[in-house]
Structure formats: structure tokens, C-alpha cells
Amino acid sequence: MQKTKALFAQLGEQIAAVDAKTKPLRAKRDALAAKIAPAEAEMRDLAQQVKAIEADGDLFNLKNEYAALARALGGKRMSEAPAA
Numbered sequence: 554m555q556k557t558k559a560l561f562a563q564l565g566e567q568i569a570a571v572d573a574k575t576k577p578l579r580a581k582r583d584a585l586a587a588k589i590a591p592a593e594a595e596m597r598d599l600a601q602q603v604k605a606i607e608a609d610g611d612l613f614n615l616k617n618e619y620a621a622l623a624r625a626l627g628g629k630r631m632s633e634a635p636a637a
Contacts, residue, residue, distance in 0.1 A: 607613070
């Protein structure tokens with residue numbers, strides 16, 4: 554039982570030492586996350602707006618049709634297509 558108590562105390566000290574090393578890093582990480590959160594929310598909102606516009610414009614099907622026409626015109630890639 555004495556060995557168990559000693560081991561328990563030793564492990565507690567090791568855990569405390571690791572926690573002491575990581576505490577300042579966690580604080581920096583959390584502060585950075587708090588700064589980034591508003592930008593992330595705005596990015597999600599913008600991504601949703603882009604996705605809605607692309608869906609309304611049927612962009613996926615337009616690109617598929619465009620690619621089919623490009624292949625019919627000689628297999629040019631979209632990157633080689635003339636500017637519209």
C-alpha cells in the first residue's frame with residue numbers, strides 16, 4: 554500500500570510538472586482562438602453566400618456543359634479556353 558501511495562504522489566507531481574509547462578501555451582492558444590473566432594464566423598458566412606450563389610446560378614451544370622463543349626471543340630482544358 555505504501556508503494557501505491559508513493560507512486561500516486563510521484564505521478565501527481567509529474568502531471569503537475571507537465572501541466573505547468575503547457576499552461577502558458579494553452580493560454581496563448583486560447584487567446585488566439587478568441588481572436589480568430591469572429592473571422593472564422595465571417596468566413597463561414599461568406600462561404601455559405603458563395604455556395605448559395607453558385608447553386609442559384611447552377612454553376613455545377615454550367616461547368617459540366619462548358620467542359621463537354623470544350624472537348625467537342627478539340628479537347629481544350631478550361632484553363633486554355635479563351636477569356637469570355
